[in-house]
Amino acid sequence: MMELGPRIVLVVVCAVCGGAEAIGEVIYAVNAGGDVHIDVYGVRYEKDPLAGRVGTASDFGKQLIIGRVPPGDQILYQTERYHYSSFGYEIPIKGDGDYVLVLKFSEVYFNSPDQKVFDVQLNGEHLVIPGLDIFSRVGRGVAYDEYVPFTISNNRLLVEGQESAVRDNKVPVEFIKGYRDNPKINAIYVIKGKLEDVPKLPPLPEEDLDVEREEQPRPVHNQKQNGKRRPSGPRTPDPYALDDSSSMLPIFVAVGAAVPLLFCLCKL
Numbered sequence: 001m002m003e004l005g006p007r008i009v010l011v012v013v014c015a016v017c018g019g020a021e022a023i024g025e026v027i028y029a030v031n032a033g034g035d036v037h038i039d040v041y042g043v044r045y046e047k048d049p050l051a052g053r054v055g056t057a058s059d060f061g062k063q064l065i066i067g068r069v070p071p072g073d074q075i076l077y078q079t080e081r082y083h084y085s086s087f088g089y090e091i092p093i094k095g096d097g098d099y100v101l102v103l104k105f106s107e108v109y110f111n112s113p114d115q116k117v118f119d120v121q122l123n124g125e126h127l128v129i130p131g132l133d134i135f136s137r138v139g140r141g142v143a144y145d146e147y148v149p150f151t152i153s154n155n156r157l158l159v160e161g162q163e164s165a166v167r168d169n170k171v172p173v174e175f176i177k178g179y180r181d182n183p184k185i186n187a188i189y190v191i192k193g194k195l196e197d198v199p200k201l202p203p204l205p206e207e208d209l210d211v212e213r214e215e216q217p218r219p220v221h222n223q224k225q226n227g228k229r230r231p232s233g234p235r236t237p238d239p240y241a242l243d244d245s246s247s248m249l250p251i252f253v254a255v256g257a258a259v260p261l262l263f264c265l266c267k268l
Contacts, residue, residue, distance in 0.1 A: 023041050023042075023043070023191060023193075023197060023198065023199060024100070024191030024192055024193020024194070024197035024198070025094075025191055025192040025193060026043050026044075026189060026190070026191055027091075027092065027093070027094050027099075027190050027191065027192055028091050028092060028188070028189060028190040029043050029044060029045045029046060029187075029188065029189035029190070030045060030046050030047075030048055030049065030089060030187065030188045030189070031045035031046070031047065031048060031075070031076060031079060031187050032048050032050075032057075032079065032080055032081040032185045032186055032187055032188065033048055033056075033057035033058055033059065033079040033080045033081040033186070034047070034048060034057070034059070034075060034076075034078075034079030034187075035047050037073075037075055037076060039072075039073045039076065040070055040072060040073055041199055043189055045076065045187060045189065048081060049089070050081060050087070050089070054081075054083060054087050055081045055082055055083030055084075055087050056081065056082055056083065057079065057080075057081050058079065058080050058081070058082065059078060059079045060080075060108055060109060061077060061078035061079065061080065061106060061108030061141075061186075062075075062078045062079075064078065064108055064140075064141040065141065066078060066106055066141055066142065066143055067138075067141060067142040067143060067205075068138075068142055068143040068201050068202055068204070069143045069201070076104055076186060076187040077104060077105075077106035077108075077143045077186050077187070078106070078108065078186075079186065079187075080106075080108070080184050080185065080186045081184065081185055082182045082183065082184035083175075083177075083182060083183060083184075084177070084182055085177050086174055086175060086176045086177045086183060087174065087175060087183065088121075088172050088173050088174030088175060089172070089173055089185075089188060090170045090171070090172050091170060091171045091172070091173060091188075091190050092169060092170055093152050093166065093169050093170065093171055094192055095152070096152050096153050096154070097151070097152060097192055098149065098150075098151050098192070098193060098194050099149070099150050099151070099152065099190060099191065099192055099193070100147055100148065100149050100150075100190065100191050100193060100194065100195055100197070100198050101122070101147070101148040101149075101150065101173060101188070101190050102145055102146070102147055102148075102188070102189050102190070102191070102198060103120065103129075103145065103146040103148070103173075103185060103187075103188055104143065104144075104145055104185075104186045104187035104188070105132075105134045105143075105144045105145070105146070105184070105185065105186050106134065106141065106142060106143050106144060106186055107134040107135045107138075107139070107140050107141070107142075107144075108140070108141060110135055110140065110181075111135075111140055112135065113133055113135045113136035114133060114136070114180065115135065115180060115181060116133065116134065116135070116180055116181040116182070116184070117131055117132065117133045117178050117179075117180040117181070118131075118132055118175055118176055118177060118178045118180075118181075118182075118183035118184075119131065119132065119175075119176040119178065119183075120132060120146070120148075120173065120174070120175055120176070121173070121174045121176055122148065122150065122157075122159055122171065122172075122173055122174075123157050123159075123164045123166070123171050123172060124164070124172055124174070125162075125164050126157075126159050126160065126162055126164065128148045128159060128160065129146055129148070131178075132146075138204060142204070143201055144201075145200070145201050147195060147198060147200075149194070149195050150171075152166060152171075157171060173188070
């Protein structure tokens with residue numbers, strides 16, 4: 001059972017965005033596969049409580065420069081925990097109210113989509129992120145966050161219009177093994193607050209978006225469904241639309257020339 005660090009309410013100046021930004025009450029934060037880290041917002045991520053118990057910790061991502069995050073916080077996306085089966089963490093809750101679960105990911109190994117795909121489940125029965133393919137979302141070595149708002153009321157969890165019972169004041173988040181490689185997580189934190197109380201990653205650079213668009217399969221359009229096609233130039237004459245008599249003229253000339261020749265041969 002994990003012992004949590006201090007629970008704090010933070011109001012910090014966002015060095016990345018250049019403005020003041022409030023963050024809700026942080027009730028849980030873990031650097032999966034890594035050690036204690038305090039990010040630019042002042043959030044303290046505890047050492048991974050699953051160390052030596054479940055799955056494999058990896059710092060393979062340290063060889064990469066992670067995009068979308070300042071250098072000091074790249075460690076959150078360079079370390080990870082993965083497992084050959086489904087695994088997860090137990091999030092303690094703090095009474096009724098609104099919460100936001102923030103899941104931090106970065107693909108540091110694969111170089112193409114459809115290599116690592118898995119689901120994320122909340123409270124044992126709610127599929128909150130189906131078929132997550134990190135590379136297909138942002139590519140390799142780029143930070144990617146998922147935000148999952150939920151509400152606790154009278155020991156009931158409400159997420160995406162579905163309800164379930166909360167047991168022992170804990171909400172498990174699980175990474176579900178699929179058919180394509182192993183589930184993983186780089187870092188987790190939970191606030192008591194609303195989605196607008198969570199700092200967001202900056203947008204992807206436009207060139208990265210262009211690359212992502214090129215990687216998507218291009219749809220095949222049916223011209224009959226898209227209406228009439230506009231002509232791109234003058235219509236080419238149809239050779240079969242010419243008058244039949246003109247097409248027979250060479251034959252008539254040949255027959256006319258052959259008749260005198262046959263007459264002469266018959267006289268010999």
